[in-house]
Amino acid sequence: MNSYTENLNDFGYREREEANKLTTAMKNGLPNDFDGLGVRLAFNRDSGYVFLTNSEYQVAMVDDEGKLYSYYTTPYSGHEGCLEDLLEEYDNMHPEDKQYVDDLKKFNND
Secondary structure, eight states: OOSEEOOGGGOOHHHHHHHHHHHHHGGGOOOTTSOOTTOEEEEETTTOOEEEEOTTOOEEEEOTTSOEEEEEEOTTTOOEEOHHHHHHHGGGSOHHHHHHHHHHHHHHHO
C-alpha cells in the first residue's frame, strides 16, 4: 500500500477533519511562497500528516490558529518543518541545507 494518497476515500474521520481545516484556512490565502497552481489535498499515511500540495510539490499545513504555513524539506539531509523549526536545527545542518534555509529567510523577510 502506498503511504501517499490524494484519494479522499483513503482519508479517515481525523484526516477529513484536517482536510476541512486546510480548505477553510485557504479562504485567508496561501503562504506567500506557495504557488497556487494545481493545489490539492494529500495525506501521508506514514506520518499522519494531511496537507496541501501543488504542481511544484510544495507543502502547506495549517497551524493551531487555523493559518496556513509552508512546510519545508531541506535538500541535503531532509530536515523537515516550518522555517522556525529549521532555524532551530540550523547549527547542526550540512552547508547545503544552511544555504537553503538562508534563502528561505531572505524570501520570507522580503
